[in-house]
Amino acid sequence: MTYQRIRGAEDYYPNEFAVRKAISDVLAEEAKRFGFSQVDSPAIETIKLLTAKSGEEIKQQIFVMEQRGSEELGLRFDLTVPMTRMFVTKQREMQKPVKWFALAPMWRYEAPQKGRAREFMQLSCELFGSDKPEADAACINLIIACLERFGLSSKEVTIKINNRKLLEGLLSAIVPAGKIENAIQIIDRMEKVTDAEFFDLMNGIGVDQKGADAVREIVSYKGGADVLKKVSKELKLNELATQGLNELQGTLDFVDTKYITVDLSIARGLAYYTGNVYECFDREGKYRALAGGGRYDELVGLFGGEKTPATGFAIGLTPLTVILTDKGLLPAVSVGPEYYVAPVDETVLPKAMEITAQLRKRTTADVDLMRRKLGKQLDYAAAIGATKVVIVGEKDLKEGKVTVRDLKNGKEEKVLLTKLH
The missing domain is CATH 3.30.930.10 (Bira Bifunctional Protein; Domain 2)
Known part of the structure; x- marks a missing residue:
């Protein structure tokens, strides 16, 4: 019914x-x-x-x-x-x-x-x-x-x-x-x-x-x-x-x-x-x-x-x-988080959770909860209206960095974790 x-x-x-x-x-x-x-x-x-x-x-x-x-x-x-x-x-x-x-x-x-x-x-x-x-x-x-x-x-x-x-x-x-x-x-x-x-x-x-x-x-x-x-x-x-x-x-x-x-x-x-x-x-x-x-x-x-x-x-x-x-005068709104944190694999999941927790102290942030492939995570981030994706990979973490992708223009940059927070 x-x-x-x-x-x-x-x-x-x-x-x-x-x-x-x-x-x-x-x-x-x-x-x-x-x-x-x-x-x-x-x-x-x-x-x-x-x-x-x-x-x-x-x-x-x-x-x-x-x-x-x-x-x-x-x-x-x-x-x-x-x-x-x-x-x-x-x-x-x-x-x-x-x-x-x-x-x-x-x-x-x-x-x-x-x-x-x-x-x-x-x-x-x-x-x-x-x-x-x-x-x-x-x-x-x-x-x-x-x-x-x-x-x-x-x-x-x-x-x-x-x-x-x-x-x-x-x-x-x-x-x-x-x-x-x-x-x-x-x-x-x-x-x-x-x-x-x-x-x-x-x-x-x-x-x-x-x-x-x-x-x-x-x-x-x-x-x-x-x-x-x-x-x-x-x-x-x-x-x-x-x-x-x-x-x-x-x-x-x-x-x-x-x-x-x-x-x-x-x-x-x-x-x-x-x-x-x-x-x-x-x-x-x-x-x-x-x-x-x-x-x-x-x-x-x-x-x-x-x-x-x-x-x-x-x-x-x-x-x-x-x-x-x-009349096309509705206020512009954004419903998604500023950041979506996407762990590349399960080995970096704890660090991804830690990064998300730090981001939430100053802004809005979400993280993958279904252990999906990176491509699926990016699709989901776009679908929920996230502004940026923080890609967390083992190689970047060794340098104390993450990759931040701007979903509006597609640009990527390496960012130090100390600067991200």
Whole structure:
């Protein structure tokens, strides 16, 4: 019987793992440059925590574990929820703002497709304690810095941004009280449904045809940062919408706006967002969202902490890897050792082992473990990606030397053992 990996999960063989690690290392480097400290949390949380403010769609995607005790448990679907729980635990001990990041796997039970998996890695950055637009801008600027490190620019990617207060304020004149969150969930799914389905969904929450058309008109506002002037001039803004518009404009004052697309259809499906929300896409629209985030000022209080403003984002390694692969921008990686030690015969095997042990004190080294002929050893060294082969022969050893072959250019040289170490 042959066992296959489950749908929506990936096996990472040495080269694929090295690529993922190289991408992860760049993301971690950039997060640290921006003053974020790395943390981690359990993969398993209580269902009560995971569903406290997640939205209906996410609730349906959580991997729920078989209940064996009094608690219902599930696998985390993001890192914002666990990190907020962590923050609440030690909230009073820490100076603000608290800036954390994590690189870890998450799970969502959804249909696998290109750029989307059921098990996936994310960089998640969370900033607790600042309600200033500079905090949101720092998160957006970190996304930009990460993408630029891989060679992507504003010609290829854009960050579509909106504000939940702005959107909710505009919807409040159309959508029945108590149904605005439902309307936002529908807007978040607009690209996945037909016009007829959209109207049916809106009708289901008490919005008639005229109201649904008005909603479509609102979310049609898209463009550069200057589109906010058009929104202010052409749409009727109540106090909440005006507050959201000002928050959005205040944030854009601190970011490179050539990356920005103001898009009033951006809603983000998670119910915990309260202010600016954004998603990063390629400009051709070929790929899934590369990143997404926003402000969630009520989540700390909801989890039992003192009311604290918070903002953050996540970059998905799966969609990022897809776009970097297609554009030829994947980091160059090497999975083999720097040295492969090849004993010519069994008589020099003890010395070969000794040389290998010495090399490992300063670099990476492997040695033949199957007592193969030299030619087979050289083939193996090339196959595993070794950079150089140290050929250990009795004649060379009598002179205190070994032969070092560079597998990239084929050149050989005699090297004193004292120089090799």
